[in-house]
Amino acid sequence: MKSNFDKFPTVKIKGHNCIAGWDDIVATLKTIITGKGKNKIIIAIECYHGVDEDAIKNIFQQAILNAEMVHASIALKPSQVIEKMVYPFVTDDPVFGYITPLNIEDFFDAGAIQFLKQKIEGNNKELTIVYGTGAALIAENADLLIYADMPRWEIQLRFRRNEISNMAADNKQSEFSYQYKRSFFVDWRVLDRYKKNLMNKWDYVLDTTQTGFPKMITADTFRYALECCIYRPFRLVPFFDPGPWGGQWLKEVIDLDRSVQNYAWGFDCVPEENSLVFKFDNAITFETPSINLVFAKPKELLGKKVFEAFGDEFPIRFDFLDTIDGGNLSLQVHPLKQYIREKFGMAYTQDESYYILDAKEDAFVYLGLKENIVPEKMIHALQIAQEESVNFEAEDYVEKWPVKKHDHVLIPSGTVHCSGANTMVLEISATPYIFTFKLWDWGRMGLDGKPRPISLDHGKEVIQWYRTKQWTKENIINKVEKVAEGNGWTEERTGLDATSFIETRRHWFTDKVVHNTNGVVNVLNLIEGREAIVESPANAFEPFIVHYAETFIVPSNVANYTIRPYGESESKQCATIKAFVRTENLLDYRIN
Numbered sequence: 177m178k179s180n181f182d183k184f185p186t187v188k189i190k191g192h193n194c195i196a197g198w199d200d201i202v203a204t205l206k207t208i209i210t211g212k213g214k215n216k217i218i219i220a221i222e223c224y225h226g227v228d229e230d231a232i233k234n235i236f237q238q239a240i241l242n243a244e245m246v247h248a249s250i251a252l253k254p255s256q257v258i259e260k261m262v263y264p265f266v267t268d269d270p271v272f273g274y275i276t277p278l279n280i281e282d283f284f285d286a287g288a289i290q291f292l293k294q295k296i297e298g299n300n301k302e303l304t305i306v307y308g309t310g311a312a313l314i315a316e317n318a319d320l321l322i323y324a325d326m327p328r329w330e331i332q333l334r335f336r337r338n339e340i341s342n343m344a345a346d347n348k349q350s351e352f353s354y355q356y357k358r359s360f361f362v363d364w365r366v367l368d369r370y371k372k373n374l375m376n377k378w379d380y381v382l383d384t385t386q387t388g389f390p391k392m393i394t395a396d397t398f399r400y401a402l403e404c405c406i407y408r409p410f411r412l413v414p415f416f417d418p419g420p421w422g423g424q425w426l427k428e429v430i431d432l433d434r435s436v437q438n439y440a441w442g443f444d445c446v447p448e449e450n451s452l453v454f455k456f457d458n459a460i461t462f463e464t465p466s467i468n469l470v471f472a473k474p475k476e477l478l479g480k481k482v483f484e485a486f487g488d489e490f491p492i493r494f495d496f497l498d499t500i501d502g503g504n505l506s507l508q509v510h511p512l513k514q515y516i517r518e519k520f521g522m523a524y525t526q527d528e529s530y531y532i533l534d535a536k537e538d539a540f541v542y543l544g545l546k547e548n549i550v551p552e553k554m555i556h557a558l559q560i561a562q563e564e565s566v567n568f569e570a571e572d573y574v575e576k577w578p579v580k581k582h583d584h585v586l587i588p589s590g591t592v593h594c595s596g597a598n599t600m601v602l603e604i605s606a607t608p609y610i611f612t613f614k615l616w617d618w619g620r621m622g623l624d625g626k627p628r629p630i631s632l633d634h635g636k637e638v639i640q641w642y643r644t645k646q647w648t649k650e651n652i653i654n655k656v657e658k659v660a661e662g663n664g665w666t667e668e669r670t671g672l673d674a675t676s677f678i679e680t681r682r683h684w685f686t687d688k689v690v691h692n693t694n695g696v697v698n699v700l701n702l703i704e705g706r707e708a709i710v711e712s713p714a715n716a717f718e719p720f721i722v723h724y725a726e727t728f729i730v731p732s733n734v735a736n737y738t739i740r741p742y743g744e745s746e747s748k749q750c751a752t753i754k755a756f757v758r759t760e761n762l763l764d765y766r767i768n
Contacts, residue, residue: 179431180706180723180744185411186455189401194460195392201382202239204392205320209303212319218296220315221307222374223324225343225363226331227384229308232324236305244301248308249344251288258283258344262362270353270629272611273361275521280310280370283344289314309343309367312374322392323374324382327465328364328449329415332356343367353629360610372471372488385451385463393462401454401462402469406476406731408717409710412450412466414727417441420620420628423502425534425600429725442496444727445699446609479696479732481759485677491524492678492699492755493609494727497601500536505594506628507542507570507616509635512590516611519634526612527676528605530585531753533703533725536598541585542574543593544648545641549573555636558615562630568616575645577653582703582751584680586652588673590640602701602725604672604680604755613638656682665689670753681754686747688740691730696757698730700739705750709742 195201209217223229233245252258261283265276292314296304306315315321334340335355341347342355343363378395393401416432419440426432426439443450452466467490469477474488482491497505510526517523530541545554554573561568574592579585579599587593592615595601613635614628622628652673660667664687672678682703683689690713691698702708702722710720710728713736721742722728730737741750 179429181430181725182411182723183414183430184453185413186453186461187401187405187408187410189397189404189454189456192393192397192400192456193458194397194454194456194462196460197389198235198239201390201392202235206240208320214319215302217303217320218315218318219303219305219320219322220311220318221305221322221324221382222312223307223309224326224371225309225359225367226326226334226340227324228387231384231388232307236307240303240305242302244296244299244304246292246296246304246306246314248306248310248314251284251292251310251314252344253283253285255344255346262358265361266358271357271631272520272634273357274519276362276365278362278366280313280366283366284310284313312377320379321374321377322380322382323371323378324384325464325468327385327451327463328359329443329451330385331359368467368471371468375468375472381464383463391460391462393456398464399472402472405452405469406473406733408734409720409728409730409737410452411722411726411728412445412447413453413463414442414444414450416443418623420622421499421503421505421597423498423500423598423600425500426496426498438502439498440502442498444496444701445492445494445729446607447490448607476733477697477731479693479757482696482732482757485757486524489607490697491607491757492697493603493605493607494699494701494755495603495609496533496725497530497595497599497603499595499597499599499601500534502597503620504542504596504618506612506614506618507568507574507592507594508612508614509592509639510587510589511611511613511634512638515638516608520611522608522611524606524608524677525589526606526608527589527672527678528587528603529672529680530587530595530599531602531604531670531680531703532579532581532583532585532599533602534600535579535581539579539599540576540596541579541593541599542570542596543577543585543587543591543653544575544643544645545592546573546575547644547646549641549644551639551641555632558632561616561619562632565619567619570616575648577648583654584656584670584682586655586671586673588652588675590638591643591648591652592639602703602753604678604753606676606678662689663687677758678755679758682751683739683754684749684751685739686741686749688738691737691739691754693730693732693735693737693756695732696759697732698754698756699727700730700752700754701725701727703751703753705741705748706744707742708739708745708750708752711738711740712736713738
């Protein structure tokens with residue numbers, strides 16, 4: 177059956193247009209400059225990490241020949257000073273660092289900034305354009321502030337193509353693993369803090385994700401588009417990536433590139449890395465990091481109680497793990513709350529679950545430990561396997577459980593686990609998504625031909641040794657409880673574990689189901705049925721159609737909504753899995 181999964185979802189923004197292409201953008205800015213009627217104009221083009229700053233320079237130098245171009249990097253501290261400053265947060269660990277408290281000002285020389293300010297004030301140029309990361313520090317009283325943004329996923333792709341360096345660095349040829357680690361723990365933290373301070377000052381916003389074809393909207397249009405999102409269901413733009421254990425299910429069901437060897441991951445709701453795409457009246461689309469919505473409208477999106485507990489962070493993550501005709505994931509464990517806070521500076525940890533979206537007959541998961549194992553013996557066996565490249569007999573130590581479609585396996589932090597081959601997992605978890613301590617990776621290499629990093633030193637500190645076969649069976653496998661039913665529908669509670677702040681509810685339905693956000697953001701996936709329709713009982717938003725396996729977000733502000741089978745699934749049984757944040761004792765889940 178042909179896939180109906182929408183790989184490029186958009187949010188329609190009525191009554192507004194978008195400018196596309198450098199020619200039209202420059203022409204628009206020239207008109208604005210002329211309209212200001214001033215003898216001297218200063219423009220700041222502030223850039224997020226990953227933006228092609230050379231392209232901005234070249235375009236404006238050619239289009240506006242008399243403009244003075246000033247690159248903000250002139251005012252950076254020396255590279256050796258910056259490297260020494262960020263080292264405590266990057267560390268020597270091959271995977272993990274520590275969340276930095278640094279701010280953008282820490283990367284710049286205050287004297288150099290003051291010198292540039294005086295130089296700009298004293299020149300006789302009719303137009304000065306300060307561009308690059310930190311431009312708004314130098315041109316803090318600019319006549320126009322333009323913000324050039326970049327989604328994290330596109331940044332990662334540019335790293336892989338050796339097109340960009342880390343912020344305030346010259347390391348295009350560095351290992352991707354280092355570049356990503358430095359970005360996650362330093363660059364993106366610094367620039368997100370800086371972005372949030374600037375958002376209300378922007379005059380225009382640039383989308384430079386598509387190389388050579390930028391788009392621009394006014395900041396008022398941008399704010400209006402974000403405002404539109406908090407009153408309707410919406411989807412983020414998914415992205416997919418191969419891996420050493422990847423499978424073939426995503427290719428077929430979602431209709432991905434068949435020439436790629438596999439797809440291991442599918443990220444359908446990770447607001448830190450996904451994008452939102454707005455579609456305007458003139459049919460032009462504008463891509464923006466979806467985290468911008470969280471920054472701009474946290475209370476309306478997340479709900480007051482969630483915001484009070486987590487701030488402007490989106491705490492729920494949905495993604496796909498495809499091992500159909502692939503291999504086992506790495507044997508792994510996630511850090512406990514106190515450990516992740518002390519070692520990495522994260523305020524909450526990665527409790528998660530595997531919802532089995534599909535499975536072959538021989539599908540299984542590793543979960544929990546065998547009864548009566550000796551911890552020291554298991555750790556020693558893992559060390560020998562790693563150091564001497566010999567096999568680790570996982571089934572001597574870790575319990576193996578058969579799974580089938582629609583099973584739900586709960587994985588509180590500290591539980592040894594991994595999905596086995598021939599399972600299609602919808603992973604529902606808390607957001608700190610890189611904190612996986614690999615214990616054993618079956619002796620295989622990464623796609624780059626190099627060994628994948630093992631984090632046994634961290635892992636052995638957090639394994640909960642009491643979580644053996646009996647405990648696992650009683651506490652974290654298919655803890656399904658019917659909580660309500662009506663005409664044509666049934667609601668079940670399926671998890672997560674009591675130590676997690678996430679609750680999940682599954683609805684089976686052949687007719688309309690009434691939902692309410694109850695003051696917290698809802699994240700849902702259509703886990704059964706070709707398509708369904710989400711509607712507002714009060715016609716507060718346009719009907720929203722979702723397809724099989726699509727994840728969508730319902731903001732807290734929406735309150736009442738309904739879901740029913742639609743189109744090809746009319747009168748057939750459908751099902752959704754819904755995740756939301758438990759509000760009782762919510763602060764207990766976060767380490768402050």
